[in-house]
Amino acid sequence: MKAVGTVRRHAPHTGRHVADGHRRGRGTAAGAATAWRAVALGAATGGRSMTGLAAVTLTTPGTSTRHRRRARIAALLAAAGEIVADKSPRTPSRLDPAPLAGRLGTGVLAAVLLARRNGSRPLIPVLLACAGVVAASVAGATWRAYASRRGHPALAALAEDVVTVGLATAAVHGTGHRIPGRRRGHRTPG
Numbered sequence: 001m002k003a004v005g006t007v008r009r010h011a012p013h014t015g016r017h018v019a020d021g022h023r024r025g026r027g028t029a030a031g032a033a034t035a036w037r038a039v040a041l042g043a044a045t046g047g048r049s050m051t052g053l054a055a056v057t058l059t060t061p062g063t064s065t066r067h068r069r070r071a072r073i074a075a076l077l078a079a080a081g082e083i084v085a086d087k088s089p090r091t092p093s094r095l096d097p098a099p100l101a102g103r104l105g106t107g108v109l110a111a112v113l114l115a116r117r118n119g120s121r122p123l124i125p126v127l128l129a130c131a132g133v134v135a136a137s138v139a140g141a142t143w144r145a146y147a148s149r150r151g152h153p154a155l156a157a158l159a160e161d162v163v164t165v166g167l168a169t170a171a172v173h174g175t176g177h178r179i180p181g182r183r184r185g186h187r188t189p190g
Helices: 029-047 051-059 066-085 097-117 123-149 153-172
Strands: 008-011 016-019
Touching (some): 029 051
16 A cells, blocks of 8 residues: 555666655665665775675676676676785775775765665765775775784785675675575575
């Protein structure tokens, strides 16, 4: 039954109709969830610039076209390549203007994709993701400098990888979209 004054609209990229205001980020629980997911996605992007975008790309449903498959493969390879390249001492600081701008750009793109698939307006998720990018970039650089002074740079980088992938997974998990290759209702032992 439709409530009085409720307008039903088609949520972009979900294939569902939703009531105006529901899952659109206007003071609803779904909007709050999208906001927190955007912060986590931004923080993951601050840790590794391609991880947040890869998480959204890999978990967003769509037609199984060659273009989509290529985009998913490219996102996965870019994220994996960055995780490997990050261990090099020649990798520039994430706080330098160009790398930070790149992280902000991929964070914005990831937040827009997340908002679109959740039927939300992108402005608030984008702003929150940018805050997450900057905060995690500063925190990650500080953590890595501290660990390097203590003689554990590789261990710190691996710990940061785990936190980054965990944040990206948390950001996209439970958004109503399945992770490809995972059966619905399947639980891992543990």
